[in-house]
Amino acid sequence: MKSVICLVSLFAVACCFNVERQSSCPMFCPMNYAPLCGSDGKTYSNECELHVTNCLHKVNVVKVHQGSCDGSDLAQLLSVSR
Numbered sequence: 001m002k003s004v005i006c007l008v009s010l011f012a013v014a015c016c017f018n019v020e021r022q023s024s025c026p027m028f029c030p031m032n033y034a035p036l037c038g039s040d041g042k043t044y045s046n047e048c049e050l051h052v053t054n055c056l057h058k059v060n061v062v063k064v065h066q067g068s069c070d071g072s073d074l075a076q077l078l079s080v081s082r
Contacts, residue, residue, distance in 0.1 A: 025052055025055035025056050026048070026051070026052055026055070027052070029045070029046060029048035029049050029052060030046065030048060032046055033045055033046065034046045034047070034066070035066075035067055035068045036050065036063050036064075036065065036066050036067065037063070037064045037065050037066075037067060037068060037069035038050055038053075038061040038062070038063065038064065038069070039061050039062045039063075039064050040059075040061045041069055042061075042069065043068040043069045047063065050063065
């Protein structure tokens with residue numbers, strides 16, 4: 001009887017942790033390198049990294065273009081932020 005109660009308790013705890021993890025920000029991204037320029041002027045390794053930044057910092061950085069950010073992006077960045 002104690003074994004059954006213990007197993008049911010472990011199952012309930014596992015379910016609670018699983019629900020909590022799904023509602024939190026992802027912590028890992030694929031290792032593929034597909035740089036993109038965000039509307040904050042930063043270059044992100046891939047779209048997953050941009051999504052994680054938005055989730056963790058509660059911001060709304062959007063993709064300006066594929067590839068690294070550089071000095072010529074200033075006009076684009078200003079138009080996106082308006």
